[in-house]
Amino acid sequence: MNRFRVEVISCTPNPQQTIYAAMHQDYSESFVVEERDRWPAEAQAGEVIVKRLLAGERGHYGPLEHAMIVFNVGYFPHSVMQQARTHRIGVSFDVQSMRYTGQRVADAAAGKIDLEDIFYLRPVGQYLDRQGKKYTYTETDRAKDLELCRQAALRYQELLEAGYAEEHARGILPFDYRQHFVVSFTLRSLMHFLDLRSKKDAQIEIQQLCDLLWPHFQTWAPAIAQWYASTRLGKARLAP
Template sequence: MVKIQSDVTVELVKHSASDSDVLWAARVSTAGEQSLEEVHKDPQRSKGLINFLMRDRHGSPFEHNSMTFFISAPIFVFREFHRHRVWSYNEESGRYRELQPVFYVPGKDRKLIQEGRPGKYEFADGTDEQHALVERAMTESYRQSYAAYQEMLEAGIAREVARAVLPVGLFSSMYATCNARALMHFLSLRTKDDRATVPSFPQREIEMVAEKMEAYWAELMPLTHEAFNGNGRIAP
């Protein structure tokens, strides 16, 4: 039985990340071993330093932290994700397990009509008829491809061969680990935000993942997140 989903899953499973990580990393350049005193200090007292580092793009102090996310999303989202290289990824394998019939169909709020030229795309709402067409065409295609996949598995065909018939709308899952600097670069490209100095035109589905990741990060490092937004959402 094919299962249809229109949302993605993002869970923060592990982290070592706080605003104070930025401070002691930055202050070692002038304070040496005395910078250890910053590890347990209230970062609110040094809010200005974080903003200075962000504004003047002193980026390395934002790398001394770690966040690991569990993500479940369509395969086409992961193909865009993997272009971000300062990350660690482990994705489920269609060679070693039978892939489950969970597929993506856009929800009613997903804009369907693409207008404009590359780099300046705008999207408009689809009609009820267009949404119905997308749902019907995708669902029928998913059912046919998964039936072919099952037929080959039942005939003894290796999983790594049979999976070739499955579309990129299939859901996959992975763990993704990054630091705040890498995440800011990801967010600068994969979200559309009025505060951004440099506009971005992300595909909506990867933006859905990015928004959920940003919400977790904003709780872990609120001062860094505030400085990111206050300085045009440009990664330092």
């Protein structure tokens, strides 16, 4: 799993002040931007949000939608993208399509890049699914699967050389080819995504995605992240 990557492209530079301003405008007589010099500092704004908006689980999460963060997510298997886009989470994705981006598969077939940079296979080990089924994924099993990936890459290369379109040739690839994507969250939708996908019965690869998103949340909006960690993280309390 060490190929998985999450990097921040951009984000609201003062998310807790931004949320504070939205919250404050809800009940303020004034045009709140004219009071900007009297807004609490970023750290203090986070404390105010926790106290007035989040504590007590009042459910008023609208102001959290004014803070945005955009991530570049890399090297995750296609199954993660499928699960990430399931349920109404209120985010925007732009995803490597495999209609125009197949050269790396041909390069792997030719031995120019590591096959596992293109295809994802789970690590060897003991597994337990959501229905309680236990099984062992062995080195022998994994070697067989990796060989199937190699054969699929070779066939893909043959199809491209024969003039096939990438969108046609991709049909013979293993399901879990790796995809990169850009995803944008509001702070509210980021919390909702973590609610859904950080729980222990989620797909293990998407749990790893949550693990990589989490430090960025902590750095970006620390007071809110601290509250979230103590009240919601890993508890599957849905739809803030």
